[in-house]
Amino acid sequence: MKKLYSALMTAFNDDGSINEAGTREMIRYNIDVNKVDGLYVGGSTGENFNMSHEQKEQVFKIAIDEAKNDVDLIAQVGSLDLNEAKYLAKFVTDLGYPHISAVTPFYYNYTFEQIKDYYNEIVKDVDNELIIYSIPALTGVSLSLDQFDELFENPKIIGIKYTNADFFLLERVRNRFPDKLILSGFDEMLLPALALGVDGAIGSTYNLNAKRAKAEMNAFDAGDIDKARQLQKDSNDLISALIANDIYPSIKLVFKELGVNAGVTKKPMAQPTPEMIAGAKKIYNDYLK
């Protein structure tokens, strides 16, 4: 069975502090209404990379406390500070997270040897398994087939969150590593990723659109490609509208339309404007009502 994960958002207050109640509401909505298989905690959608260390700990604690064992949980612990990444890997493992994930180290142009050392260091002292978070468009780091192969020499490294539109590489990766977990990261490209044999998907828009994405996965598994294409088209109408309205703040505004207090994004992410609020209402009415 393919698995669908929402990339968990963090509800922030206007001053940039974490709105715990709102974050819990989004977790509950994902579990109770969306019925996702799991949550990806501390990723891009969760705004992990603009959070303080204390805020990262707070979110990891809230998510596992609210989700308990109801769904699978993956904690993204990657950080430009390797010591922080190692600390968080241990922290979430002690909290009971069944999986960890780490973004490729970015900003400085690290060599592959340095990237490999980063991953091996993160897993070295923890009894947990790691999913590589590969997102070249945001990190500027593209890993090759042979480089994935070298990273997989470490048996604790079990898969890839593949947020990449390079389908040639995806096919090569799937073919070379049939036993590794490959989770697709671009929601608008779910269908081609399914065709290449991914094990599931993680994404921001599943916070709002999980049922349609699940139906698409089921249609694909049943061999009903026409239905799967129609569902991808419907999803992409929604995703295009969210992107045009600024995706992260808009998902939070649409959550509000659904009765979920998702707070706001943390500056320097965009704060809601009257136009954005009107746009989110229209997205809700046009694609989700």
Ligand code: NGF
């Ligand atoms: O938000 C981005 C940035 N990508 C997400 C997802 O791959 C990241 C994707 O769902 C994620 O899951 C996380 O780390 O939190 C897009 O928002 C979506 O496909 C619309 O483009 O690339």
